Amino acid sequence: MVTPDNAMLIAGPLDEAPGLSHGFFTRQGGVSEGIYESLNCGVGSKDDPGKANHNRALVAEVLGVAPDKLITPYQIHSATAVVAEAPWKDEPPQADAIVTATPGLAVGILTADCAPVLFADPEAKVVAAAHAGWRGAVSGIVESTVEAMRSLGAKPENIVAAIGPAISLSVYEVGQDFKDQVLKDDPDAAPYFETDESTGEPHFDLSGYVAERCARAGLENITEIGLCTYCDEARFFSYRRSQHWGEDDYGRQIAAIVLT
Template sequence: MVTPENAMLTAGPLQDAEGLTHGFFTRQGGVSGGIYESLNCGVGSKDDPANATQNRALVAAALGVAPDRLITPYQIHSATAVVAERPWEGDAPQADAIVTKMPGLAVGILTADCAPVLFADPEAKVVAAAHAGWRGAVSGIVESTVEAMRGLGATPENIVAAIGPAISLSVYEVGQDFKDSVLKDDSDAAPYFETDESTGEPHFDLSGYVADRCARAGIENVTEIGLCTYCDEARFFSYRRSQHWGEEDYGRQIAAIVLS
């Protein structure tokens, strides 16, 4: 039987760190059906809200916390990181990263092609989860997350970062306008574009670029899981794949981290 716990992915450096639990959860092991099969954690999707809520409870259990102790932001493709000390009271804040030093409070983000990034400073006991789409990455979501972690006592040289499954370079065709826009804001992104010889269109290495932004923020220990959400339908939801297939909506997988 597939469960969220035995289907989730982990990153070695975070797995080796004491005092925390993390997971890049796949789409497997939940209760949703149809195009949302089965661990859809996107409460903003058109899936039955009861299914998404139950799926999030399954994820919380895999992390060892109560359902209300797993929190995610209202993601807006920004560079905004928020600090959490307790579960949200009312609506989730509009942000793309959550930072905490509170034991037992699992912080997570949702993705369906964008790069999920989990951070931890095991010495300072500070963890974070960030949603790095191209807009957020270019505008500085990684740096905002690191700065918020520093505010809680973390230091970049002690931070471990892991980048989970995301759309890969080979299938992330973006167009010349996209490339021009990114390079206008960050000329150092140039190495992360490659031109497809058959189409002449540029492709973008999102995970590689996010790893570079981590390094620029002073993080020396960065791991990429290196799996493609678009290519692996059995394990991952993908916004772009849903668009190519003409589906009316798509599910979201979750990545989360918690201090023991």
């Protein structure tokens, strides 16, 4: 249910929903260079700000909006979701999800291993973008996003959710302390851990867990794109890969959705 492209991935259920446009953008198709090659949309990275903003303008063009109509939050690995009716007047709010019912306002989030999640209720005409790292997922970013969508008239049973590329179970080694912390906060997360037989270390299925949190929030139409950011250097930025390679920074890909 996913249509791949050099610069963008489309989730089938969202593509089939009327009145909206979306994309999980890859690292390809932009103007940045070096470790940021090429569609780095992270204005908070050490990349040339002009190039990062140029890349965001390219994304906005694909989505059919003006550059200032593509907004992202200042992400803090939280469970905070905000409602937006217009572009930010000042600095973006500290949050990890944006919800909107405003046509022509594209809401997006940045990732580099964490799970990007795009939501839409086509009947209520409400969309959202959420950044679900393990901290945000455990603390309830999915549920906060759905609740904010409900405040604008959305119904969980009508919401379509698509989980984009993220670090995969096979390479997401997390350590016992991580596992203990997650299970302390959410014992029901146990099925999303597996032990690597060769190292004895636990691994975590982030995308699977985010899908589970979507189901807990009452969603029935949930899609996982299932591509690994760490494993596919050609298409995706990866924080963990940058750490393993000793790089001093990393690019960020963007996922965004807009009511047309």
